[in-house]
Structures are given as structure tokens and as C-alpha cells.
Amino acid sequence: MKTLHVERLTREAFVPFGDVIELDGARHFPINGGTTERYHDLANVDVTEHGGRPLVNLFRAQPRALPIEITMMERHPLGSQAFIPLTARRYLVVVAPAGEFDPARMRAFWSDGWQGVNYAKGVWHHPLLALEQVSDFVVVDRGGEQPNCDEFSLTEAWRLQFEASVELAQ
Structure with missing residues (x-):
């Protein structure tokens, strides 16, 4: 079995795959008479090709047991x-x-829990990998008539390997 090292999620490391959605370093300004801080344009939502439309969903992810393959x-x-x-x-x-x-x-x-991700169009990704507890996510993706999900089965499983400094529930 092959191993895949898990690294800290950062904007810089994730650029080839899309956007990290987080407040740290985001463009922001006050609105509503100064009672609200707006964190602006956090991700490139790209869903309109071939007549697509944005969908707003809630996903409830069940926690995965370690080790994860x-x-x-x-x-x-x-x-x-x-x-x-x-x-x-x-x-x-x-x-x-x-x-x-x-x-x-x-x-x-690994995300600290307050970071979201926006996978760019066509980027390969694994379905949600919640840890420790049931976790809820708002998901913004594409609705439309055309099929929009391709799956690929790996010929060999890859086990996720964490650095010793990363403390995750076992």
C-alpha cells in the first residue's frame, strides 16, 4: 500500500486545486453602518458552463475512522x-x-475546521473526510441537465499518513 502525507491546508499550497476559503488575509470592509464586517469574494464559483446554475446545499458528513485509505x-x-x-x-x-x-x-x-475549500472545475478530489464528529458543510456547486460527476477507482489503495506534530483523534 502506498502512503500519502497529509499537510497543513494553506492558500499557497492549494492554488493548483482551487481556493482556500478563510478569513485570514481576506479582503474585508465594514458594511451596514459599521455593524458588520464583510469578507469579500472568498472563492471563484464557476458553475454557469452549458447553462448551469449555482446550488446551495448542506452536507452532513459522518466521521471517518483512522487510518483512512x-x-x-x-x-x-x-x-x-x-x-x-x-x-x-x-x-x-x-x-x-x-x-x-x-x-x-x-x-x-488537513483543515483547521474554519477553512473551507473551493475545488476548481475538473479537479479530482475525494468525497468529504470528516474526523471525530458528524460535521456540517454548506456546499455551493453546479446544478444543470448535464452529468457533472466522474468517479475513478484507484488500482491500489493509498493510506493517509500524518506528521507526528498533527494530533487527530484515533
């Missing part, structure tokens, strides 16, 4: 897909660049 990936070729956590519960993200799937180019990240 990756045996499949999926992609949405016609639109982006954003996951915005509603609680500060850590979760994992496994991605690979858009195009022909190459398992050697997979990367794994």
Missing part, C-alpha cells in the same frame, strides 16, 4: 464545488490536478 476520487468537469464548514471541526482534503488522473500527483491536506 483512499481508493477512489471524483471530479466535476462542468463546475467548481465549494465546501464551507459550519463548525470548527478538522477535516481532510485529498486532491489531484484536473486532467487525466495521476495518483502520483495526489496531495492531502
Whole structure:
């Protein structure tokens, strides 16, 4: 079995796959007479190709038991897909660049729970990997008539491996 090292989710590391949705470093300004702080344009929602429209959904993810093995990936070729956590519960993200799937180019990240991700159109990713507890996410993705989900089964499982400094529930 191959291993995939899990790294900290940062904007810089995630650029090839889409956007990290977080307040730290985001453009913001006061609105509503100064009673609200607006964090502006946090992700590139790309869903209108071929008549698509944005969908706003809630996903409730069941926690995964460790160790986690990756045996499949999926992609949405016609639109982006954003996951915005509603609680500060850590979760994992496994991605690979858009195009022909190459398992050697997979990367794994852990989110602190207040970071969301927006997968760019066509980026390969694993379905939600909640840890420790049931976790809710607002998901913004594409609705439309055309099929928009491709799945790929890996020929060999990959086990996620955490650095010793990352404390996750076992």
C-alpha cells in the first residue's frame, strides 16, 4: 500500500486545486453602518458552463475512522464545488490536478475546521473526510441537465499518513 502525507491546508499550497476559503488575509470592509464586517469574494464559483446554475446545499458528513485509505476520487468537469464548514471541526482534503488522473500527483491536506475549500472545475478530489464528529458543510456547486460527476477507482489503495506534530483523534 502506498502512503500519502497529509499537510497543513494553506492558500499557497492549494492554488493548483482551487481556493482556500478563510478569513485570514481576506479582503474585508465594514458594511451596514459599521455593524458588520464583510469578507469579500472568498472563492471563484464557476458553475454557469452549458447553462448551469449555482446550488446551495448542506452536507452532513459522518466521521471517518483512522487510518483512512483512499481508493477512489471524483471530479466535476462542468463546475467548481465549494465546501464551507459550519463548525470548527478538522477535516481532510485529498486532491489531484484536473486532467487525466495521476495518483502520483495526489496531495492531502488537513483543515483547521474554519477553512473551507473551493475545488476548481475538473479537479479530482475525494468525497468529504470528516474526523471525530458528524460535521456540517454548506456546499455551493453546479446544478444543470448535464452529468457533472466522474468517479475513478484507484488500482491500489493509498493510506493517509500524518506528521507526528498533527494530533487527530484515533
